[in-house]
Amino acid sequence: MTTIPSQVSAEGLAKILLIQSMANQMSDEKAILDFVCRGLEEMPGAGRAYVKDAGPTPEHGHTSEAARCRFPVKLQGKKFAEIIVEVDSPEHFHPYLSFIQNLCFTVAVMLEEKWLRRDNERHHQELELRVEERTRQLREEVREREAAERRAVAEKLRAERYLEVAEAITIELDPLGRIAIINKWGSEILGYAPQELIGRDWLDVAIPPEQREPIREVLREIVSGNLGPLEYFENEIVTRDGERRLIAWHNALLRAEDGQILGTLSFGSDITESKAAERLLRIKQNDLDHAQAVAHLGNWRLNVHSNELTWSDEVYRIFGVEKGSLLTYAMFLSFVHPEDRAFVDTQWKAAMNGRPYDIDHRIIVNGGVKWVREKAELEFDERGNLLGGFGTVQDITDRKQLEFDLLDSMRAAEEANRAKSQFLANMSHELRTPLTVIMGALGLMGTKIEGPELQQLLGMADDSADQLLRIITELLDFSLIDAGQLRIDERSFDLRKCTQQVVEMFTSPARGKGIEIDLAISPDLPVFIIGDPNRLEQVLKHLVENAVKFTQRGRVEVSVAKHQKKVAFTVRDTGIGISPSQMKQIFDPFTQVDGSMTRPYGGTGLGLALSKELVELMGGKIQVQSELGHGSTFTFSLPLKVFHKKEKVDF
Amino acid sequence: MIDCSAYVDLGFAEVRLPAGSHICQIYRDEDERNDALLKFLLHGLRAGECNACFSRDISEETLRTHFSHNGISLDESVRSGALSLAEAEDIYFKNGRFDPDLMLDSLAAFYSRAVNEGYRAARVIGEMLPEIIHCPGGERLLEYESRVTLFLRNHPLTTVCQYDAHAFDGATIMDILKVHPMMVVRGTVIHNPFFVAPEDFLGK
Numbered sequence: 001m002t003t004i005p006s007q008v009s010a011e012g013l014a015k016i017l018l019i020q021s022m023a024n025q026m027s028d029e030k031a032i033l034d035f036v037c038r039g040l041e042e043m044p045g046a047g048r049a050y051v052k053d054a055g056p057t058p059e060h061g062h063t064s065e066a067a068r069c070r071f072p073v074k075l076q077g078k079k080f081a082e083i084i085v086e087v088d089s090p091e092h093f094h095p096y097l098s099f100i101q102n103l104c105f106t107v108a109v110m111l112e113e114k115w116l117r118r119d120n121e122r123h124h125q126e127l128e129l130r131v132e133e134r135t136r137q138l139r140e141e142v143r144e145r146e147a148a149e150r151r152a153v154a155e156k157l158r159a160e161r162y163l164e165v166a167e168a169i170t171i172e173l174d175p176l177g178r179i180a181i182i183n184k185w186g187s188e189i190l191g192y193a194p195q196e197l198i199g200r201d202w203l204d205v206a207i208p209p210e211q212r213e214p215i216r217e218v219l220r221e222i223v224s225g226n227l228g229p230l231e232y233f234e235n236e237i238v239t240r241d242g243e244r245r246l247i248a249w250h251n252a253l254l255r256a257e258d259g260q261i262l263g264t265l266s267f268g269s270d271i272t273e274s275k276a277a278e279r280l281l282r283i284k285q286n287d288l289d290h291a292q293a294v295a296h297l298g299n300w301r302l303n304v305h306s307n308e309l310t311w312s313d314e315v316y317r318i319f320g321v322e323k324g325s326l327l328t329y330a331m332f333l334s335f336v337h338p339e340d341r342a343f344v345d346t347q348w349k350a351a352m353n354g355r356p357y358d359i360d361h362r363i364i365v366n367g368g369v370k371w372v373r374e375k376a377e378l379e380f381d382e383r384g385n386l387l388g389g390f391g392t393v394q395d396i397t398d399r400k401q402l403e404f405d406l407l408d409s410m411r412a413a414e415e416a417n418r419a420k421s422q423f424l425a426n427m428s429h430e431l432r433t434p435l436t437v438i439m440g441a442l443g444l445m446g447t448k449i450e451g452p453e454l455q456q457l458l459g460m461a462d463d464s465a466d467q468l469l470r471i472i473t474e475l476l477d478f479s480l481i482d483a484g485q486l487r488i489d490e491r492s493f494d495l496r497k498c499t500q501q502v503v504e505m506f507t508s509p510a511r512g513k514g515i516e517i518d519l520a521i522s523p524d525l526p527v528f529i530i531g532d533p534n535r536l537e538q539v540l541k542h543l544v545e546n547a548v549k550f551t552q553r554g555r556v557e558v559s560v561a562k563h564q565k566k567v568a569f570t571v572r573d574t575g576i577g578i579s580p581s582q583m584k585q586i587f588d589p590f591t592q593v594d595g596s597m598t599r600p601y602g603g604t605g606l607g608l609a610l611s612k613e614l615v616e617l618m619g620g621k622i623q624v625q626s627e628l629g630h631g632s633t634f635t636f637s638l639p640l641k642v643f644h645k646k647e648k649v650d651f
Numbered sequence: 652m653i654d655c656s657a658y659v660d661l662g663f664a665e666v667r668l669p670a671g672s673h674i675c676q677i678y679r680d681e682d683e684r685n686d687a688l689l690k691f692l693l694h695g696l697r698a699g700e701c702n703a704c705f706s707r708d709i710s711e712e713t714l715r716t717h718f719s720h721n722g723i724s725l726d727e728s729v730r731s732g733a734l735s736l737a738e739a740e741d742i743y744f745k746n747g748r749f750d751p752d753l754m755l756d757s758l759a760a761f762y763s764r765a766v767n768e769g770y771r772a773a774r775v776i777g778e779m780l781p782e783i784i785h786c787p788g789g790e791r792l793l794e795y796e797s798r799v800t801l802f803l804r805n806h807p808l809t810t811v812c813q814y815d816a817h818a819f820d821g822a823t824i825m826d827i828l829k830v831h832p833m834m835v836v837r838g839t840v841i842h843n844p845f846f847v848a849p850e851d852f853l854g855k
Contacts, residue, residue, distance in 0.1 A: 014844035021836050025679050026824070027817040035821030042829075042845050 007095040012044050016099045020106050029111050033073075033081060036107055040085050040100065045092030049085040069097065071104040075112050169247065169268035172254065175223040175261060177202050177216065189270060191240030206237040208244065222253070223261050234271070246272045289313045296395035302378075303388045318372060318395045320365040337362035337369060351376055352386060360396065371400040421483035428476035435472065439465045474606040477538075478589065481613045488617050492643040493533035495560065495567070496521050502540040503558050510548045515574075516555040517548065525562050530641035535614050539622075542607040543571040543634045551575035554631070566620070566637040573633075578626035586624055587612040611636075659698065659772055659809050662690030664840040668833065670772050671807030673800045674840060675831030677816045677824060684813055685709060687835070688776055689717045691811055695774045696723050696733055701765035703735040705742040705777040706813075732768060735761070739778050749788035751795035755802055762806040774809040781818035796830035797849040811835075 019039035026032040037049040047067075067090070071083040083104060087093045169186035173179060179197050187194040190206055197205060203212045203219075215235065221227035231251055236244045247268040254262040289312065292298050298314030309327045316323045319335055329348075336344045340361040351357035357376035362369050376391035442462045449458060480486040503519040510517040540558075547556040554574025561568050578586060589609040615622045615636045626632035658667040661674070663686060668674070678684040688706060695702040696718070714736075715725040728734040742757065743749055758775065765773035783789040796812065803810060814827055825845065828834060830852060834843045 011844050018834075018836065018841075018844055022677060022824070022828075023821075025677055025816040026821050031816075031821035031824075033821065035825050038822040038825035039845070042825075 007092070008099070009044065012096055013099065015039060015042055016096065016103050020103055023107060024110050029114065032107060032110065032114075033083070036103070037083060040083065043085075043093060043096055043100070045087055045089030045094070047086035047088040049083060052082040052084055069093070069100075071100055073104050073108045073111070075108055075115070080108065080111065169270075170266070171202065171268070172263055172265050173202050173219075174263045177219050179205070180263060186268070189239065189245065190237065208236055208238050211235060219264070222264065225261060237268075244272075245270050246275050293317065298393045300391050300393065301388070302391075304386050305388070315393050318365075318370070318393055319363065335363045335365065337364055351378055354378075354380065354384070357391070360400070369397075370395060371397045418483055421479040421485075424479035425476055425483060425485065428472050428479060432469065432472050432476070435465060435469050439469065471606075474610055478606055478610050478613070481610070481617070486617065488535060488614075489532040490530055490641075491532070492528045492530050494527055495525060495529050496527060498533045498537055499540065499558065499560055499569075502537055502544055505541065506544050506548050506556075510556060513548070513552065515548070515551050515553065517544075518555065518557045520557070520559040522559075522561040525560065525567065526640075526642050528643035529567065530643055531638060532618060535618060536638070539611045539614050539636065540569065540571070542611045543569075546607065547571050547573035547575065547632070547634075551631070562640065563637060565640050567640045568635060568637040571634045572631065574631040577628040577630050578624065578632055579628045583624065583626065587622070657772060657807075659700070659774065660694045661809070661811070661840065662692075662694030663687040664835065664838060666840055668809065668840060669807075670809050671803040672809050672833050673796075673803050673831055674809075674811045674833040674835060675828060675843070676811055676813045676835040677828075678813060679816050681708070684778070684815070685713070687811070687813070688778075689714070691774065691776050692734065693718060693721055693723065695772075695809075696728055697721075699733075699771055700809075701733060701761075701768065701770035701773040702728075703737075703761055703773075703775045703777075705737050705739045705775075707739045707778055707780060711736065732764070733770075739780050742777070743780060743783065744786055747787065749783055749786050749791065749795075751788075751791050751798060754795060755798060758799070758802060758808060759806060762808050765808075772807070772809065774811075776811040776813065778813040778815075781815065784819070784823070793826055793830050794853065796827065797847075797852045800830065800832060801849045801853075 016039075019036055022039075023032045023035050026035050033051045037051060040046055040049040067087050069085045069087055071085070072079045073081045073083060085093070085100075168183075169189060170181070170183040171179060171186055172181040179200055179202050182194055182197050184194065187197055190197065192205075203216050207215055218227065232249065233251075234246060234248045237247055238244055248271045249266050249268045251264055251266045254265050256262055292312055292314035296314070296318065298312045298316075298318055300309065300311045300315055302309050311327060313323060316325070319332075333341060333345060344359065344361050347355075347357060347359050357374065357378070360371060360373050362371055364370075373394045373396045374391060376389055378389035379387040381387055439462070442458060442465060446455070446458050446462070449455065477486060499521060500519060503517060507517055544556065544558060551573040552575070556574075557570075557572045559570045559572075561570075587608050589606055612622050615638070618638050620636050620638040622634065622636035624632060624634050657670045659670050659672075660667050676684075676687055678687070688704065688709060692702050692704060692714070711725065718725045718728070725734070729736060743754070745753055761775065762773055779792070783792055799810060799812075812827075812831060814824065816824065819827070828843055828845045829847045830849075831843055832846045833840055835841075
């Protein structure tokens with residue numbers, strides 16, 4: 001039984017017991033120790049109380065070391081902290097020392113319990129967390145495994161479905177070449193049910209007899225490991241009906257995990273039709289190439305999207321470029337003749353903006369010059385962006401050479417014609433001069449000689465000289481026109497007077513033949529017009545003279561009328577008329593209505609041809625309507641240029 | 652007139668105490684707090700006393716259920732004035748500060764009402780909030796508690812002050828004990844050996 005010192009009061013003990021009871025309610029070790037210290041301060045004789053857990057012992061006022069009481073708090077045999085009580089009155093405090101030591105021991109146990117509880121709780125929590133984490137991991141693993149199994153099953157089913165619906169023969173052969181698996185497509189192509197094929201020798205079932213042994217040998221080499229798998233090859237198979245199909249095969253080796261070859265897996269595509277189409281296409285391409293070579297016509301195609309420019313073989317040949325060479329626009333331009341390069345570039349750029357591209361130009365090939373004709377049809381999207389195009393290149397060197405030769409010939413002929421016309425013009429002039437002298441001499445002779453016979457001879461010479469002068473004059477005019485040297489005047493003249501003079505000129509000869517000649521001038525015509533009166537008179541004279549000449553009975557009518565902005569001249573006769581065949585060449589030089597008539601009617605055969613040329617030079621057109629035996633009507637019209645008073649009048 | 656010599660049953664302790672006792676309960680958890688609170692009020696109502704409760708986190712529904720199981724209507728008690736309920740914040744921290752004078756005035760007013768209304772006794776249970784440490788006027792907590800002891804000598808309100816052992820540090824708890832003459836230890840009400848008489852405490 002413990003003896004309580006007499007100095008120990010009930011109140012002091014109660015405090016210690018209460019501290020002990022209450023301390024356990026505190027939340028943590030610090031709160032407990034603070035509570036205990038503050039409680040100890042309330043003990044009899046006690047001063048300050050505090051906890052020393054680390055660092056130097058704090059000095060508190062005057063209290064000496066001897067006045068301090070130390071109460072270690074040990075946890076698991078080690079000092080955790082020390083409660084120090086500064087004792088104001090040892091005689092009052094010391095009686096409680098053993099109780100306080102017991103209190104501190106109890107506090108230590110209390111702290112240890114709290115720690116253990118906390119550790120246990122932490123361990124428990126950790127354990128729970130670990131269990132929970134592991135449970136979660138296991139659940140996840142189970143889920144993943146189940147998902148993987150589901151995926152594997154789904155993939156297997158999907159693969160099987162793919163194999164079934166794939167338009168490819170899928171076949172697995174064992175090392176002996178027997179069919180282990182074949183899909184629906186494969187069995188259908190061969191014409192069997194799948195179960196009829198499983199286990200049978202593939203080569204015996206499907207390979208044409210003449211190909212079996214070589215293929216068997218290859219297969220044997222592959223499964224024995226002496227030969228790698230032929231990843232791709234083509235061969236024929238024979239169906240149940242005996243039809244042969246061409247198959248393209250992709251192959252793989254099937255190996256066990258230890259590397260042992262289990263067989264082969266092959267995927268075959270039926271390329272019978274595509275090969276045939278390819279063959280046909282090749283033939284057509286060859287034909288096209290040949291046709292292009294014959295026609296020297298090549299084609300190209302541009303695909304902007306894929307940045308591809310393709311040339312046909314003939315284009316390569318035309319440009320002298322090795323087939324398959326890199327093709328760029330710059331390279332193409334380098335072939336173009338330097339003098340044509342800017343033109344080609346401009347035209348091509350215009351074509352890129354939607355303009356037509358159809359040009360001839362030169363290219364330099366192996367030092368020589370070639371002419372090509374290029375056409376292109378470019379394609380654009382709705383926003384005007386170039387998509388591509390198709391074009392042709394034709395070697396037109398030979399045709400161009402012919403054109404140049406022809407042009408040279410034409411130029412030479414024109415030059416020769418001009419020289420001839422010049423010669424004729426010169427000759428006509430030279431002939432007319434002495435003829436004029438002859439005619440003058442004949443006129444003088446007429447005044448000197450007498451007697452009817454001499455007068456008759458002189459008259460014949462005078463007529464012939466006059467006719468010769470006319471021929472020479474017409475020849476001169478014609479050659480001037482031919483040489484482009486005949487000039488048409490533009491001046492004002494009296495249209496009525498000009499016309500009347502011509503008609504009056506032939507009134508007497510006409511009456512001599514017993515035919516009437518009439519003139520009708522429309523009153524709405526102006527009196528003065530602008531034109532060349534001499535050339536107009538020349539044309540009218542030809543037409544009226546011919547009308548009188550080829551009319552034996554009836555009449556000749558000359559009319560002038562206004563027709564819109566033109567003056568229309570008409571010479572109508574009731575003469576012999578013109579046949580349709582003669583009409584075609586009526587205006588050709590040296591042609592008359594009837595060759596046979598030339599002699600009886602006379603004339604140079606140049607009159608109508610000259611009239612046509614003159615009318616056209618004056619800006620008009622001449623026409624004829626006629627029926628054999630019923631007369632002819634010549635009509636020509638000239639632009640009506642009205643005279644205004646400012647201009648000079650030629651009377 | 653309330654009989655100062657009368658003994659009252661706290662409800663959560665085995666002994667009866669004189670009316671006007673000032674008791675401190677240091678509780679460890681909510682169950683311990685609620686158990687004491689509900690029993691204290693239930694016994695007060697059963698005894699026909701006038702009751703006041705300043706607490707936090709105790710719902711009316713909890714009170715209603717507990718009282719209902721014991722044959723007492725919360726709503727009726729409140730309506731009759733036998734029970735006054737208030738949030739601890741609203742009582743302790745009026746105007747944002749802790750003012751012992753206002754608190755004592757409130758207690759005086761409550762006591763007067765109980766007397767005027769003829770209650771044979773009155774009791775108060777209040778939970779001191781840990782925010783008081785940092786609240787303006789909070790440094791006067793011990794002064795207040797000590798003055799309550801003085802006040803109760805003339806106004807025999809049986810008063811229980813509840814403190815959360817985990818919300819206050821150990822030194823503060825010990826200081827709080829010094830200003831409460833009675834305390835509850837493991838369900839037993841004892842005279843507090845650390846109690847310092849208000850005359851001495853306030854004299855210091």
